[in-house]
Amino acid sequence: MLLISCWLTAPLAARQELAERPGPALSFDQATEVLLQRSDSVRGDAMGLQAARDQVRAVRGLMLPSVSLDVLALRYQKTYDVSLHDLQQTGGSVADQLLGGLPGVTPGAASSAVDSVTSALQQALPGVFGALPRHVKLQFQQNLVSPNLTVVQPIYMGGAIRSTQAAAEAAAAAASAHGEAGVEQQRLLLVQAYFGQALAEQAVNVAQQDLDGYEHHLSDARKLEQQGVISHLRTMEMTVARDAAARQLLRAQGELKTSRDVLAVLLHQPGAVQLRTALFVNRLGPGSTQSFLDATEQGQPRLQEADAGVDLARQGIRMARAAFLPKLYAFGSYNMNRDHALPTQPDWVVGLGLHYTLNSPVDRRASLSVARAREGQAEARRDQLRQDLRTSVLRAYDMLDTARLEYLSLSSSQAAADENLRVHAVAFREGEDTAAELIEARNRRSQVQLQRAAAAYQYDLTLAGLLLASGQGEHFDDYLRRADRENVQ
Known part of the structure; x- marks a missing residue:
């Protein structure tokens, strides 16, 4: 919606120039590759993941000794x-x-x-x-x-070091899952834009067919009027219908320009993308509902991110507990310039140190309570997300099946509407049918064509939503390759 709103605010001349500028011809899988290569969102998530992985490496050696060299240049008086x-x-x-x-x-x-x-x-x-x-x-x-x-x-830091390392690993897991969820979301946006353009092209084709048909019907009406078969009123009715078809074509062309530029912006293309993949529907169902629910539990990126968030909150509890415990460490120091040492400086020193905070300005018990509350919050969010995803899977599955059945039903209606229009057109040319009946037959046929294309678009969009909810967005191409696929022509 944001891309559409930004596009609608652009000057009309600029919109037409971009829409009419030739662009590459891409199949859906090619468009997916382009999107994942050029998406700013995907690139940003990749940088976030790299930062999280680098942080894991940064804290990996916290249990190793710290070696430092201090060189002091002094001038002193005694x-x-x-x-x-x-x-x-x-x-x-x-x-x-x-x-x-x-x-x-x-x-x-x-x-x-x-x-x-x-x-x-x-x-x-x-x-x-x-x-x-x-x-x-x-x-x-x-x-x-x-x-x-x-x-x-x-030697012993109260568990703070291990908690820090585990927290970094949890953050990296969350960043990885967030990146995967971002890719899934980009796939859904691509389905919406790519097949939205395909739907707009279907609407233009239907509108053009209607206009061509009404031009032909108007020509027949004028001939029949000249022959005295029909009145001038019937010719005017056909003229009005022809003009309405012309306006509908203009609206459809405007929507097509918008949809083309939405896709071009999404794919960072300088001109309109030529589609090589049509709207489609799989005649057979996508599989059992349970298979999608199981896939949600096993590999849904957003759920994995929530699990990592719970783990991160648990490490926060361990860090808060470490504040109550003593810290034990060994140390050593060696003076590398004894000849010029201060009178109080030893040549070398080794020892053990024990640190324990007797009183802290931060309320450690309150900090522990905060960490526990955040763990509960993370668990509640994860459980709610799991419930929402299951609901989304069930709803999307039902909507997908409804769109599939509607498309199959409209396929049979399409043949009937075509035949009905043919009969009324013949009857009108022979003066046996009224202009209103012919107009109604053509409108019914156009309506069936548009409903059929809209059902296919709803199927494609709902399929992408179902795969997104179940964490299987990368399998969208599998449905394009299935033998039961039927393209919308």
């Missing part, structure tokens, strides 16, 4: 304040004790010499110790390059 007051007092006391003991241990003649030396030292030492400062301030600066190699090995 200042030391050393008090010498105690050293002065201690040094003076020790010197006094030593000098006081010298005369007593010096023999005879040397005693007077020692006494003189001792006397000189006693006079000099107080000045020496007094000259020492009461404190010393040491200050130095240094440029330093400090490379450190650090290794951290997770």
Whole structure:
């Protein structure tokens, strides 16, 4: 509908130019290949899937050790304040004790010499110790390059790492299923546009046949009027019918232009696509209802995406539980430039670390409750989707069978309408039938033709919907190749 509305807002000249521009001739399977190659939606889903798969690879090594190299270029200054007051007092006391003991241990003649030396030292030492400062301030600066190699090995993270990896895998599964569902949806849009153009072409053919027929009937009426067989009023009735057929042809041609450009836009084609596959109906049924229901459970992409969503929610619960548990890890660090290390830097260090959050600003119990609620929400959505898909399969199956039976019934009515028109046309030329009866016979025939084409289109569209609901959209071509296929001519 969006493509149609955008197209209707385009200038009439541009619409006619695009509609009349020649384009490629494509069968339905060829059109499918073109669509899947050029669809922006399919390309976007493919990029999303690639991102999800890359994320799986990104978190695959979370249990492996983390090795890092830190290189620091530093310039630092260090200042030391050393008090010498105690050293002065201690040094003076020790010197006094030593000098006081010298005369007593010096023999005879040397005693007077020692006494003189001792006397000189006693006079000099107080000045020496007094000259020492009461404190010393040491200050130095240094440029330093400090490379450190650090290794951290997770041992136990409370299950957070495994949950993160499982969540990434669930997200990748969801992205894959979403991409498949997108492809299925594109197939349905293609059936709608491709066979919608085929239906519009059938409408133009019927309208053209009607106009040609009414031109022929009007010519017969004028001849009969000239011969006096019918009145001028009957000729005017046929003229009015001819003009109505001409207007109907114009409307049908306008709808055909719109449908052609809708398909051209969908397939990114510069001009109108020439169809090589006609509207069709399979005379036999598509199979049992249960087979489609079973296929829905086994391979419906939207249901698979919902299952992945439930798995993702469950990993959220495990992540929330991991916040309550301690984390254990091993670590090691090696200084690669010991000669210029800071005084406080070790040469190397190894150890075990235990981290446990005693109080968190985030309410961990509430977070766990949120995760559980999201799991319940995901499960409820999956169950509702399963129910909706089963309903869609059953409804589409019944509509498909109805369209098939209606088409088969109209096929027999077509032959009767053709014969009825032929009889009334002959009778009118012979003056035995009225213009109104002939007009009614032709309108009835046209109505049967259009109803028959519409039933075939409804069959094709409903078949695509049934296959979409059951996750078998890629099997649409199988019905095109079946031996019981009947094309609408």
